[in-house]
Amino acid sequence: MTELFEGYAWEAAWDEMFGAPGKPRLPNRGLYATLRTLTPADLDERCAERDRSFRDRGITFSLSGEERPFPLDPIPRVLSAAEWSQIEDGVRQRVRALEALLADLYGAGQVLADGILPRQVVTSAEHFRRAAWGLEPPNGVRIHVAGIDLVRDRHGRFCVLEDNVRIPSGVSYVLENRRTITRIFPELLASHHIRPVSDYPAKLLAALRAARPxxxxxxxxxxxxxxxxxxxxxxxxxxxxxxxxxxxxxxxxxxxxxxxxxxxxxxxxxxxxxxxxxxxxxxxxxxxxxxxxxxxxxxxxxxxxxxxVTLANAIGNGVADDKLVYTYLPELIDYYLGERPVLPNVPTYRLEDREQLEAAMVRIDELVMKPVAGSGGTGLVIGPQASDDELATAERSVRDDPRGWIAQEMVTLSTAPTRVGGKLEARHIDLRPFAINDGRTIWVLPGGLTRVALRRGSLVVNSSQGGGSKDTWVLAADARRDAAGDKPPSGAGNGCDRSRLGAALRLAPVGGPEPGPHLDGQQQQQQQQQQQQAPC
Amino acid sequence: MSWRIATSHVSRYRYASPVVASYNEARMTPSPGPEQLVLDSELRVEPSAVLFRYVDYWGTLVHAFDVHEPHDELVVTGTSVVETTPTAPSLAGEPGAPADPAAKPGTGPVAGSDDPGSWQQLRSTALRDRFSELLAPTSYAPFDAELAGAAGDLAAGADPAEAAERVVAFVHDHLRYEAGTTGVSTSGLEAWRLGTGVCQDFAHLALSMLRQLGIPARYTSGYLHPSAEASIGDRVPGASHAWIEAWVGRFVALDPTIGSAAGVRHVTVARGRDYADVTPLRGVYHGGEHVQLTVEVQLTRLA
CATH class of the missing domain: 3.40.50.11290 (Rossmann fold)
Structure with a gap:
């Protein structure tokens, strides 16, 4: 390997760039070929240019009261046309199902009458708004903008970690990241056929106009x-x-x-x-x-x-991205669309169910416990990383309020080369694709926001150390170099892996609220964990 | 035998200095249903405002309006003529039910229950889910171990319908009606500890106890004609009133304040989980401090 990749360490995760040491995956070959010609000093120079670019355009990120350049990792993430096609289908399917669900819940309630989704799950959801009942949007659209959070397991399968159909944020960074990467790596942009992201504002405006009264x-x-x-x-x-x-x-x-x-x-x-x-x-x-x-x-x-007047997104959408409602999405996709999920959920326990509660509590040290609502000062608990005391406390909290929690299998997030201390190291990432629904088509922005956990082995970005992001490339289908290999592994029906090696954690939001001052370690942890709920 | 009752409900808000923008929702006119026929109903606002009507999640008719003309007094008047019948109340107020019950799927008999109104049925998953909103505690009707114990003692040996009646009689016997001892934000539990309250407190206390027994129950607001022997044509002063409806295989309307079933003297305006869902007038405004609210209800038996 070249100097930049020296000591690039493997975790037992799917690495986005390499299929094996020194062997880049097909869509990454062009990127790798360029990177291996760069020295750490070259990369430092590009990063200085990146920082100038953000500063010139006034794009900063407020951290503990300090304005810093937006934390963009210089190494893009590359997705093949085939990989993207599956994500696009999956996100569209997800949005269609969520739209159907919202129309039903704020109207006839057929899914409740048919016993597919318990009424109690809906009426106890924090963001279920009775005031939205009977409110029909002009073109039927309630989810004008969606952000569907995906993680990739160690077999390379994408699965849905969370839906965001209230106020998903982060798309501005997708557009700014692309501008900046174009500026610092002009040769890469010239040698790749990358699908543009700059259409987003026009697509959003068209969808908003189509939703007019x-x-x-x-x-x-x-x-x-x-x-x-x-x-x-x-x-x-x-x-x-x-x-x-x-x-x-x-x-x-x-x-x-x-x-x-x-x-x-x-x-x-x-x-x-x-x-x-x-x-x-x-x-x-x-x-x-x-x-x-x-x-x-x-x-x-x-x-x-x-x-x-039309409100975009509609009020009450939060019932659809409730973490407990999430667990019903595979059934709801079947109920409303008669389809199988293109992108599976992360396996999740419903803790209100007595049997599932007991099954989860037996192996609480292997699971991730997530609060359903982002409120109340409680954060998620990562079983394998928690002390016995923390686990006991978590179990009590869960048993006191089973509706307030879900338990999820750990998923090993995929890794990608990320600049750390002048060299490239493997860091965990996720992906938030954005979709726009104009009532006729659901358009998925090719790429989305890739977020990076900058600390080694970490699955949570500590925002006080600066959360990272990556420019996310979707190669166009006509790029011949992409045609042969690297078909995305089939995800449908298989579920995500159950490895214990990592946690299915949301990376902290880019641009999320900053933690308050004077937090001790424990509180700070909770603060950050709450932030994980924040982008929506 | 049915009654025909004319209602008039005037709420008068006075402000210390002129109000310039006021946004409100009124729940002050009766809702149609099998238990009552609404022959005539009107809401008036002074200063005048354009009214927007809709039916809310609980099946209650809402008038929304905003007033921009500077005013130091806002008068909202709801009037109606209603024919009340002793029929059991409808499912129209069931969570999420539209005003027209025929349009609502899934409101028929609960599948698989051949013993409607039994404890067994009330404890079934399907029924507890269907009525989950009417079984959960609220801030006005919280759960409490002592109340649960009292309710449990009352229910011993009774079927749900009888248990509901006993709970309502118990509340009637154990709370003394006394205006001014509780406020609009007092919970049923607080009233229980005080031993006194008004109709709202009687209703909330009954809801707490019924729900802890597993009997779905909802808050009902409206008017009660004070006299069972009312003469035709006599206009009498009344007040906003509150009672409850318990589901025991069907909804039965019970009035803990008077300690008996609600009937032809009751005119139903709104339903919900508790008072917060049926507030007669709520809104926000810019301008002067609110100094005085007077409410006047008049009821006339027409037939």
Missing amino acids: LNAGSEPNVVVLTPGVHNSAYFEHSFLARQMGVELVEGRDLFCRNNQLFMRTTGGRERVDVVYRRVDDDFLDPVQFNSSSLLGCPGIVNAARSGN
């Missing part, structure tokens, strides 16, 4: 609603508004009158037809939800109910 004209007024500059994702809100060429507004810029929504402008009031809102349900409308919220707009839910 029936009484809106053909030129609907679309706005992006942000909680404001103090929100950790504010950069993304302003980025998307700018890219789409629409207004970025806060709650105080909006008002409702007779169930119509208006925006205050210097030229007087202006009707608003579609709101791409990045404000959580709870804060969106003080008439319906948190009555002390100033971040939203009173009356906006009934404006949506009366068909005068």
